[in-house]
Amino acid sequence: MNINLTIIGQLLAFSVFVWFTMRFVWPPLSDALETRRRKIAEGLAAAERGQNEQRLAEERAKEVIKQAKQQAAEIIAAAQKRSNDMVEESKTTAREEGDRIKEAAHADIEQEVNRAREQLRKQLAKLVVQGAEQILAKEIDAKTHGDLLKNLAKRL
């Protein structure tokens, strides 16, 4: 066990190794570890944010769907109401139209009846005059009694 210069040699070698490690080994590795740590932290934060956003989006989507459903229901209700109205309206229109047609028909019929009656009256008057002419023959002058017969025919 001799104490000798080896101590100094070791001391120098030790210093050089520590210096080298401090200068060239530790900092790059340490930086890399730090960078990775930060990256992982950022990744985790981003994932967290993403999840949050997804949750918000889901909520928003739910809200939108709910609104859409509501709107659809409103539209359907309005359409139903409208169709009911239209049916009612057309019913009313049809009824009115029908009434009008009926009235026109009535008027036509009345006219026809009047016309027929007029014709009948004329024919009857002619027949009556003819009959009377035959019955009365000569005693009755057609010209003198013509006015009388015409009056009679009018009254029929």
Place this chain on the structure above:
Amino acid sequence: MASGNELPTMEEHIAHHLTNLTFGYHPETGLGFAMTSSEAAEMGFWAIHVDSMLWSIGLGILFILSFRAAARHVTAGVPGGWQNFVEWIMDFVDENVRGSFKHKNDMVAPLALTIFVWIFLLNLMDLVPVDLIPYLAYLAGIPYMKIVPTTDVNVTVGLALGVFILIIYYSLKIKGPVGFIKELTGIPFQTSITVIKPIFWVINFVLETINLIAKPISLALRLFGNLYAAEMIFILIGVMYSAGLVLGLVGGVLHVGWAIFHILVVPLQAFIFMVLTVVYIDMAYSEDH
């Protein structure tokens, strides 16, 4: 070896294992390698343990180059196998440093990493069969070859000396010379009586100086003692191989057992050295003990 062609005795064998390859100036034979342990001792302080230096520097270079390789190709993305391993060690060291060192200093973590990995590698050499490399070296004409640098007290003292210099440096830097002297003289004994104060200062100074010097000495001797004792046991087990079949088999079993136990000692001692270094530097930083 001194005994020439004869087989060495057990004492010679053990002594051979405990002697470093020493290069220095011998008063009689001049500059050169010491061929015997007494020659090595006679060279005095101005000699150097070539084997300790080469193995420790070689392993240190292995450490910095392999870690530098990871640092050069470092990526913040998915790390490769080697980078992953290096990061694992770094995380381990960094966690320990942050656990015991609360101040801002960019040097402490790299220092701790260097200490941990380097001492781990130095200790790891203990698991290489004790006779293998010294025998190969002997065949190559090299008289001595101790391959476990941490069983050389010079190596552990050299490391502890580095830590000691850092302790002094940071004590002076953080507290200033006056603060450092105050710390050395102001505690543990305190008094309000003016006359007794100087006496207490002297007592405190002696106690605190011992306390301060005990730090590197305990660091150095703990590491050295553990590894030296372990190496010694490996050597003794190695001796059993040459003592017949039965003892040889027992030696084999003991060897395996001790090696397994040693797997624990190797990182543990490196870890203790690292943690204590960090703690000592933290103490140099903090104002109160």
